[in-house]
Amino acid sequence: MISFQNASKAFPDGTVGVDDLSLEVETGSLTVFVGPSGCGKTTSMRMVNKMVTPTSGRVLIDGRDIADLPTVPLRLGIGYVIQHAGLLPHRTVLDNVAQVLRLKGLSRREARARAHEAIERVQLRPELIDRYPSQLSGGQQQRVGVARALAADPPILLMDEPFSAVDPVVREELQLEILRIQREVQKTILFVTHDIDEALRLGDRIAVFAPGGEVQQYAAPETVLTQPANELVRSMVGRDRGFRALSFAGAESVPVHQLPGASDGTIHVDGAWAFTLDPDGRPGDWLGSDGAPLGLGTLIPPDGSLRTVLDAVLSSPAPYAICVDAAGRPSGIVQAEDAYRAVARRGSGEAP
């Protein structure tokens, strides 16, 4: 566990970077510091690896004040990923990843073997390992940065806007990737971003910073969305927060009805609406009253959230959305009306 205890940083010019920060980052959790530029996220994070010394207060790791810990071994136990990956330009991908392991005293061979494993973990294409950083895309460089941070298997990972400089599509890929990796490695991750959506997607808990370095709220994403602590947090999470909150809500409250059997490759849901099945038994098209194919919209996967259900009914040409099993075959049907009612009940604060 990382504990900030009344940690503050005033710079020599009088700027207060961080103001009386007290919070705990649980071991094995992914905690996000989010807030606009200049509100002290990076400064707070750098207190953890002693790149910044607090002017008052302290930071503890597993109960030990880091002021009492020697810097080099401390940093070897902390992976650090920054925006532009910070790779050494004249070293290959493999050597960049192996670097920390060499510093830890592993032989060249051992270091390279472990580096290979780390590269595999971030699913970087193996043929890239002999390239130099400038020969990689931004997204690939960030993967190398993550591999390098993970290579020595440190218990703590600090990530400072690691995905902010890559395009939105690659960013989303990398976000999913970090969630997958975290499920496997269960590190204590401190992640800094200015992007509230990224924070909501990744964080087990989110600390919302405001200019002046003060934390406005420290809570689970759903709480930040549904019960913002004040106007500032409310404005940050934005007007569509109710809709986003649905991503966290289960869809149990929406009844799923059984489907009748297929006849001639078509399932007749009611007198007016039917959809076809493709040769593999997966939904093909909704049919108009004249039999014309109308498309399908999105389908509801097993364990879909309430938001998935709402997306499905909104995108369906029929007043229904189709639930599918893991193989993509129809497993039930939801009425649009039921989905709208479930969403409205949540909006009014009733229990789902």
Ligand SMILES: Nc1ncnc2c1ncn2[C@@H]1O[C@H](COP(=O)(O)OP(=O)(O)O)[C@@H](O)[C@H]1O
């Ligand atoms: N070395 C420094 N000297 C003076 N002011 C600094 C220094 N580092 C950061 N600051 C100031 O401290 C505040 C917080 O900075 P920072 O932690 O980098 O914010 P963030 O990461 O949230 O964008 C800003 O006002 C910044 O200008």
Ligand SMILES: [Mg+2]
């Ligand atoms: Mg920063």
